[in-house]
Amino acid sequence: DQQVKQNSPSLSVQEGRISILNCDYTNSMFDYFLWYKKYPAEGPTFLISISSIKDKNEDGRFTVFLNKSAKHLSLHIVPSQPGDSAVYFCAASFTGNQFYFGTGTSLTVIP
């Protein structure tokens, strides 16, 4: 029962361009959403979050958009840099403590 879905296993983007990573969820009770970045053999690193009372949150090169009616979340990275190459996970919660993770999207930024 995958309540958070990332349908693109991989994405390649040219350096300097925009990377858009997408995430869909099924549970309308989710009210807190996060994006994590993960390098091989390391744990996920928190990037950015958004609560359901907002539709956009920005932190430097990273912006998260939330479309509650579509149950859709996206992460925009602009401009993309080679160091952004990693696996990106979206996560959601309605309890505040148990996070449901997507299966991840592997981003490759080509120099």
Next chain:
Amino acid sequence: NAGVMQNPRHLVRRRGQEARLRCSPMKGHSHVYWYRQLPEEGLKFMVYLQKENIIDESGMPKERFSAEFPKEGPSILRIQQVVRGDSAAYFCASSPSGDNQPQHFGDGTRLSIL
């Protein structure tokens, strides 16, 4: 991932043995979470603990798995009588409180069952 310390990083066990995974949360964090990641999958929640209390264990298998977070010392995830299907990466995370705050992850323990 600085701050949340997990050990060992790699653990090899034979079927039927016990595995003990340790997690020390970030300084000032009293909430600990355990997740499991199987190959090609996302992280799956297992259990949420505060000091000396299990708050939510809805993701824990009913048998062979247990977790604790004692008053002193690290949180322990214990797997008894391990089977091949227990092979996975186990991640621990911590947060200062349990309400809609980012969880900060350790680098995980890779458990391999021979």
